[in-house]
Amino acid sequence: MTSSDPAFFAPARVPVLTAAEMRAWDEQAINAYGVPERVLMESAGRAVAATVQRLYPSGRVVAVTGSGNNGGDAVIAARTLWMWGRDVDVVHVGKSPIDATLLHGWELYTAQASTALSGAAVILDGLLGTGASGAPTGAYADAIAAMNASGCPIVALDGPSGVELTTGAMPGDAVRADVTVTFGAPKRGLLLFPGRGRAGRIVAVEIGFPRLAEDGASARLITPAWAHAVLPPVPPNAHKGTMGKVSIVAGRRGMAGAAVLAGLGALRAGAGMAALVSPAANREILQTSLPEALFIDRDVLEADFLAGSKAAVAGPGMGTDAEALEVLRVIAKESDIPLVLDADAVTLLAAHPDLRDAIGDRALVLTPHPGEMSRLLRIPIDQVTADPFAAATKAAEDFACTVLLKGTPSLVATRGRETLVSVAGHSGLATGGNGDVLSGVIGAFLARGMEPWDATGAALWFAGRAAELAGRGRGLLPTDVADALPAALLEEPARESALGLPGIVLDLPPAR
Template structure:
């Protein structure tokens, strides 16, 4: 039996939109009612395409599928019929009252059909021991609330098996929109979704049950930004956003960045930000920090120009001449920090990134983000705690997505909300989902490094929303290829960013199928 962990197809399409469960239902209805695509054809395409993926990855001799009542169950029946026609042994476990002579079988008899989950569990367990792959076709994107007892019993049987589990569209028991898990849920090794990834598969806790995530085109109408408010940051999308250097350029034309921060004793924050900026292609970086940090900063990153925080004239001049600014890493919240922040913001209208203590000062009322957002392009990079201090009135928002989107619209700025997953929200644009992040990035200083990366991209001409999404991808991908695991440090990440920038993103991986829309490895 081949492994389901074969090398990945690194996203076959550059622009991948995601949709909620309700949006998925609307697109299905549009295909059926407006474009005349029979529902049975969509299930045929879904089941047969999923069968091709399962066959390619696992080469099974025997497949057991749990078949639910809805279209998800129909997809599973088509998969079984297709694989049976290829000579694979198949068993259907009917979780709902569904006929073994279902029209979707096209007259093909199933070799083995088991009814009455909860009664014939011993027989089901024996079948699972003989299976090479288990297919989860119990519940689909329209399911709401906790699974009913028979569905929950089937999910429990799946989860105690040691065999690979492939969920169709979404792991049964997970909410397709919010990612909530109100009861039992299938823990899949691979999730094969149809048409577009569902937002619930990108959000925790459901994301932790998805495994490798592959999305297949099945004949639905094309999804556009008018149909959904969510986009996934893919390697090909990132490749299309990256700045291109001319062969006749020089340091002042490839991004001048000013980093303001680093109160006494916090030199590491601006050092990490500067390293991130240089490794992302900034041509000229200035660091304004406490005079006491001079020796540390210049020893750690001699490529940067040092400006002492008490030289306000030099700070004003640098702020007026730079292409972009990063303010906040290690800044502190005392009087000197407030003065540095005010002097920096009084100069020009260049793109601005605010992080860490700059956000804490904003939460204290020292600056108005909506006022700044009316003057210049702004990207803020809070974690959830900082976000709640900035917008306590929005904490009742239904989700992190709603919180980030509401605050971005309220202040007319871009919001990179760090978390699992990190997202970027901005007014009147789809929310951008990062899929490269991992728990390895949960270490002090990583946010400082990310600020430098995003700031460098803004200095090179990317608008704040795009710079935030590209910065997340570059740092997340760099963390993955460094293979340092829990021992990862911010400097490890920034040093691998040049390697990510050189990666080819149009090379096909292990799924040689033109109908693959999206292919992402399991979360780390």
């Protein structure tokens, strides 16, 4: 692997910050811990310079700077690269002049964007920082357009100018970065679309901030190191009982595939047993397609049909008619084992809120996509997609459970815990049936005794990583994901960034 071929690297705990949380952390470093602001800026600029030197080691560098601290960071990066022997130009867009104390005696050469950007080996975007909002205008908008039209690689400092770093929104044009070097921790807007699509490869660097308090971030990233750490080890004397039985209520007549995929996900994720609860009409295809699973006739449910199960999954392809509703009511009253409600079961819950009371205090996981979330919360879908963090948090509060809001990124919310943010996988997962596999994986992890927050977050990581390991790209099928799960579970997380530089706390490849 080379420095231009990144793998997802991060330690176990990586906070994901809003712009306000980032400003509070910055103020805490300066006011409570006595870290001079200039020291933070120097560290940020030198970290950018080191990243540029590793990824783009030769040719002329052009720093495009604004008036704020983001511009100052870019000036320091440019000055450092010049001291390391690089040819450097600066295009200053800000209304106030560059702070001469940042130059350390360097004779700054400034140029016009129209001439400086042509033929540059790399451009540094130091126009706008975390405090910026609204559409860039005037000289800033012109500079963004010029950078994007240059055809040169762009390294954004903290975030691409024009992207709002809390929401990921782009009120106007925004820089199209190849690499974003962000300081301290990634910001939400770098992981939410459309901002994610402009950030490129995201490299978060440590620049001297104090340890972030537990309540200093409302979200954290699901990292490979975290997912592997929360997964319970398999004891050498394990048997099917210790690995847990999952009952999966799925597949109405003519929809047997959903049950097969959920069962396959559960078994490939390590469940000791899987029982498929489905109409008798599906029996032949289910037992032919997945002979490793048990079959239970949904049409003649007995009172103890969940007996011996450590977790249950309900919903994939089960339908939303009166018959499916009755089955769900039976499940709700049957036992107190952890329960995952997916797909049709989420729709039934939205239409029949009394089901939540019937489920009681057992561990519950809901897995809505944005449309299902809009029905759960009775709000427009645009409101869900505009602020998915708020939607996931509200649903977790309203239904007193763990909520997986599917999307890019997917989010896991539960009361009293940080929201988990998943960036594993790629656009090939946008195929019907992958959610069924995922629900089976969550069920398997719950059957192992994992808490819902951990089980859901880990399932997102391993299913997403399996999609990458499958190597199918846009031709990815849900069965490919399930079949690659064992390899994902056996994989060792990367121990360092492919950049090979000190102080890297996140190295995330571009969105695919």
